[in-house]
Amino acid sequence: AQSVTQLGSHVSVSEGALVLLRCNYSSSVPPYLFWYVQYPNQGLQLLLKYTTGATLVKGINGFEAEFKKSETSFHLTKPSAHMSDAAEYFCAVSDLPQGGSEKLVFGKGMKLTVNP
Amino acid sequence: DAGITQSPRHKVTETGTPVTLRCHQTENHRYMYWYRQDPGHGLRLIHYSYGVKDTDKGEVSDGYSVSRSKTEDFLLTLESATSSQTSVYFCAIKANYGYTFGSGTRLTVV
Numbered sequence: 224a225q226s227v228t229q230l231g232s233h234v235s236v237s238e239g240a241l242v243l244l245r246c247n248y249s250s251s252v253p254p255y256l257f258w259y260v261q262y263p264n265q266g267l268q269l270l271l272k273y274t275t276g277a278t279l280v281k282g283i284n285g286f287e288a289e290f291k292k293s294e295t296s297f298h299l300t301k302p303s304a305h306m307s308d309a310a311e312y313f314c315a316v317s318d319l320p321q322g323g324s325e326k327l328v329f330g331k332g333m334k335l336t337v338n339p
Numbered sequence: 340d341a342g343i344t345q346s347p348r349h350k351v352t353e354t355g356t357p358v359t360l361r362c363h364q365t366e367n368h369r370y371m372y373w374y375r376q377d378p379g380h381g382l383r384l385i386h387y388s389y390g391v392k393d394t395d396k397g398e399v400s401d402g403y404s405v406s407r408s409k410t411e412d413f414l415l416t417l418e419s420a421t422s423s424q425t426s427v428y429f430c431a432i433k434a435n436y437g438y439t440f441g442s443g444t445r446l447t448v449v
Contacts, residue, residue: 232379257437266429267382267440313381317438325370325389326397327431327438331381 225250225316229330237338242301244333246288246314249295255317256297257327258288262310270312273297284308309337342366345430345441352448358417360444362430364410370433371413373397373405375426376443382429388413420448 226249236242248254258270271282278290284307288299297314314330342365352358362371370389374382374397384397386405394405402424404416417424425448430441 229381259440266442269437269439272437315438325433326384326387327372327433328384329374329381331379 225254225318225326225328227314227316227328227330229314229333231333232331233334233336235336235338236304238306239303242286242299242304242308242335244299244312244314244335246297246299246330247295248297248314248316250316250318252318256288256290257315257317258282258286258297258299259313259315260284260310261313261332267313270299304335304337306337306339309335311335343430343432343439343441345428345444347444348442349445350447352420352446354421354448355419358420358446360415360428360430360446362413362415362441364413364432366432366434367410368432368434369410371407372431372433372438373403373413373415374429374431375399375424376429377426385415385428417446420446422448424448 228247256273259267260270261267271280273280273290281287286301311332311334313332315327317327344363346361372387373385376382383399385403388394388407406414428444431438
């Protein structure tokens, strides 16, 4: 069974600083990996995803993530934080289609605060 | 947008009453999911469906049932609501481009 670990629940950065949100996963099969963002009182929006191919994935709003199989990680980064990045971020993992079980498993989320 | 509509958007109900939440999609996707979101827990899968009348349990299925009699509709039922089921419920579909979520239903059980 897959699982996702997002260490900590809250991170605070200054505007213009690097954003780094960590995600480690566990999967017995090659994973599909996702990052979602949730703004206050809204639904989830896909930031980026990794399925196969290039391990550095670029997403919306200047975010990117790198799949590192040896470290079972898929950390999310953005070089320069903007006030509008304040939100909650979720890492998620899904297995390849096997036996009809295409479930998306989420980490517990990380709330990002951006200080002026 | 995958055309996912959840109804109702907000509901307050009393303990012990049955509640049904509806998820409707317009694009004929095979896979549909129900999640609940609670602070400190992220999103947890309740039930999912991989076709009409084909459903399976997720990690937090106790107290919930689902039905899918048509491709476009996936219903989540709380047979007898409890305060622990106060949560925000999200429906999702799986498309070729990934998973897309509805806007959520905020359910309060008093």
